[in-house]
Amino acid sequence: MKRLSIELNKNSEEKYYIQLYEDIKSEILLGNLQVGDKLPSIRQSSIKFKISMTTVLQAYSMLEKYGYIEKIPGKGCFVKKIENFTLEKKVLPLLNTFKYGQYLESSAINFSNGTPPSKYFPLEIYKKLSKDILEKYGASVFEYQNVQGVQSLREVLSEYLEKEDIFVTENEILITSGTQQCLEIVLKLFSENLELTVLVSDPTYPNALNIFQGNCNIRTIELEEDGWNMEKLEEILKHEKIDLVYEVINFHNPTGVVWSDEKRKKLLHLAKKYNFYVVEDDSFSEFFYTGEKPKPLKSLDRINSERVIYIRTFSKTIMPGIGIALMIIPPLLQEKGILAKYGIDTTTSGLNQRILEEFIRENYFPEHISKIKNILKVKYEHMFKILENSKNLKIVIKPRGGFFFWVRILKDINIENFYGKAIEEGISLLPGSTFYNSGKMVPIIRLSFTVPTLTEIEKGIKKIDNLIDEF
Incomplete structure (x- = not known):
């Protein structure tokens, strides 16, 4: 039987059975749960996650309905082979980031958002x-x-x-x-x-x-x-x-x-x-x-x-x-x-x-653009300076504008595991594989500077540097 290394977010407005469904689905798509692996029983999951057995049953039923697991009477629930696996696995980091971004904690550092934050809205x-x-x-x-x-x-x-x-x-x-x-x-x-x-x-x-x-x-x-x-x-x-x-x-x-x-x-x-x-x-x-x-x-x-x-x-x-x-x-x-x-x-x-x-x-438009651009320019220059001094990250091409830095990881690490660990550490970012049609794993990440503060930019990149050292 395979142990589930996932946690439910008690502060999320999303119902527990949906969270459990999404988390087990992610484990399957990422390959952490393989075809034939047996899931914990409904009772075991109920005890582990401190939720009712009815809630676990709802999550398992959804997994069965959408073809991720199969129930074998008298034996339990097992991961089954998924059709169209490659496509779902490729876009999973993007979907996970959007999901994660919906309930980012105040301590999280958001390098993934592709639009200016709400405090800049007119x-x-x-x-x-x-x-x-x-x-x-x-x-x-x-x-x-x-x-x-x-x-x-x-x-x-x-x-x-x-x-x-x-x-x-x-x-x-x-x-x-x-x-x-x-x-x-x-x-x-x-x-x-x-x-x-x-x-x-x-x-x-x-x-x-x-x-x-x-x-x-x-x-x-x-x-x-x-x-x-x-x-x-x-x-x-x-x-x-x-x-x-x-x-x-x-x-x-x-x-x-x-x-x-x-x-x-x-x-x-x-x-x-x-x-x-x-x-x-x-x-x-x-x-x-x-x-x-x-x-x-x-x-x-x-x-x-x-x-x-x-x-x-x-x-x-x-x-x-x-x-x-x-x-x-x-x-x-x-x-x-x-x-x-x-x-x-x-x-x-x-x-x-x-x-x-x-x-x-x-004539509100030019004034608004000028204001936002001046704010983002400061963040852009700050992130550029910090990345230039990073020991593990290198800017692939220095941009003259936009919202992002396309950054190469200089050490040979497991990118998928690194991405998951970054989320655990409260850092939201997009891995390079998200941007390739083939879904190929590349040692590149996209960092957006629109949302984080100057302090968060410095803190976040330092955390990423340290995580790379750990790997």
């Missing part, structure tokens, strides 16, 4: 604008809105995008409920292609991977310090049909890479030559700390031969709860994009659309 402005808009528009903001988005917001965004050298009318802008919905729309644009192939960086943004997996073929290409190797890219294009490219051109997640001007132009040239579209996810370009603000790839897209599907979210710049992103879809695909949006989500919050409109129109 709450008072949001409250003021909410009141003004409700008085002006009344209950109409809660009705179904134009599926393409509130027209006056699209007009404001059209003017705003001119500052980025993106020249589009309001009719070319589609408002969505976030980046992930944009990517779902992209897939629907090409749904008629049963062999859709998407080319992404290795590594890349894991939520994009999760959306693409199961819906299309994923091809990867190594990311260099200034973008992809264009000769390697053309070799791929000569021998394979690529339909879409997905990339964060400015302050790439997780590496922080900014593509060079030369490679941007070459990418668009190849897109036209080999007939593919580039999905540009522009989430971080506002957050530059050195040099000039980089322009979006979309600013180089030529009128009447557009190849860029442009996505920009306001979840990173304002707050996640605003739930608004914009898409610019090339003219040939625009009508299909609007129909795809309608099929996924008939409307996006009218209240939040109006609030975003006024937030930009009344």
Whole structure:
């Protein structure tokens, strides 16, 4: 019989049977519980975790229902072989981090969060604008809105995008409920292609991977310090049909890479030559700390031969709860994009659309961005200085902006065990394997500096250094 080395969180609002189910499931997916291992009896688990036998029975029943264990009458419960094991195991660290982040203790250090913390949200402005808009528009903001988005917001965004050298009318802008919905729309644009192939960086943004997996073929290409190797890219294009490219051109997640001007132009040239579209996810370009603000790839897209599907979210710049992103879809695909949006989500919050409109129109946006950027710049410089002096960690590529450092572990250690131990020590971080389509284990971690304080950054990296020494 296998002993369970897990603990229930008595301070969590999550019910005990759910916690027990999730923890045993994680042990199975991580390989700590192998096929054929026998679980403790319901009575034994009840005594160990100080919970009722009914609670344990509920957890075991869920594990059986979803195919993780099997009950053999008269013998007990045993781990069974799981279908689609590789995929679940690969994304498990990401899922565990999200779960862990929901009940982080005050003493925990959060290096995993990819958005600024709630204390930086423009709450008072949001409250003021909410009141003004409700008085002006009344209950109409809660009705179904134009599926393409509130027209006056699209007009404001059209003017705003001119500052980025993106020249589009309001009719070319589609408002969505976030980046992930944009990517779902992209897939629907090409749904008629049963062999859709998407080319992404290795590594890349894991939520994009999760959306693409199961819906299309994923091809990867190594990311260099200034973008992809264009000769390697053309070799791929000569021998394979690529339909879409997905990339964060400015302050790439997780590496922080900014593509060079030369490679941007070459990418668009190849897109036209080999007939593919580039999905540009522009989430971080506002957050530059050195040099000039980089322009979006979309600013180089030529009128009447557009190849860029442009996505920009306001979840990173304002707050996640605003739930608004914009898409610019090339003219040939625009009508299909609007129909795809309608099929996924008939409307996006009218209240939040109006609030975003006024937030930009009344000039709150640049002031807010400047404030947040100044705070994050201090954290960025602080983390860089500490990592430079670390004995066990090395920055792979020094970013000029964004939210993350992509950091290599210099000693040969068991990465999976290290990640689990970091959580036990109150450090939340994302392992490099999360960002690779293959799920390969690499001695690299992504450290975000948006949430922790300066003291926590120093304390957390020191803890990580010490943990590496222990391993």
